[in-house]
Amino acid sequence: MTEKLGILAIGHGSKLPYNKEVVTQIADYIAQNHTDVVVRAGFMENSEPTLNEAIAAFSGTGVTKVAAVPVFLASGVHITKDIPNILNLDENGCGTLMVDGTEVPICYAGPLGADKLIADLVYKRVEEAI
């Protein structure tokens, strides 16, 4: 069977629109660059769709495995506790989702972290401002 990857891009969410806009745009960029992948975005607080709504939106796509990736700069309580609880992940960040009545494996990716790409982008924002 050919594998088909789904990406669950998880945003923090906010009462203001910006977090959802940024996370959704990032999800769109990934989908544009990887047309064989099904990308869905879901949020932890205040913004919609929720994580469970985003998972439901894999229905009919034929995904055979899902990577859940927090689109967060750094780890925190949502990443260490809340997301693993909602997704029923084990200590290794592994679990299963039900998609169209079939169990699909899900694995948990890390947040952005202190990558040098981020440092370059922060410096670019500085150059734009000075």
Place this chain on the structure above:
Amino acid sequence: MTEKLGILAIGHGSKLPYNKEVVTQIADYIAQNHTDVVVRAGFMENSEPTLNEAIAAFSGTGVTKVAAVPVFLASGVHITKDIPNILNLDENGCGTLMVDGTEVPICYAGPLGADKLIADLVYKRVEEAI
């Protein structure tokens, strides 16, 4: 007079250590790549140094202007209201700081935002997990 740039890298802060670790590492990368620039990190919540402590740490460095850059993925209340209030920025994101008794101009940079570099990094985190 030769200009000397200071960068005030502003992190969200957290009760957990991760946000401070990531923002501090990013600030260190910027300092390593731009040895003519003075980089200080400060935090909005729970982590130290605070913004005002970070500003005080420009003392003795000879900075002649400062760029305040939120090391946040997306804008939100800290960025639209709290940081401009603390830094006394005007509607255009401009203001002045006192450093060693001298007024130094400060300008406000944008957060990371939905840059394609971020999308590539999110996909890299997915590849590491699957």
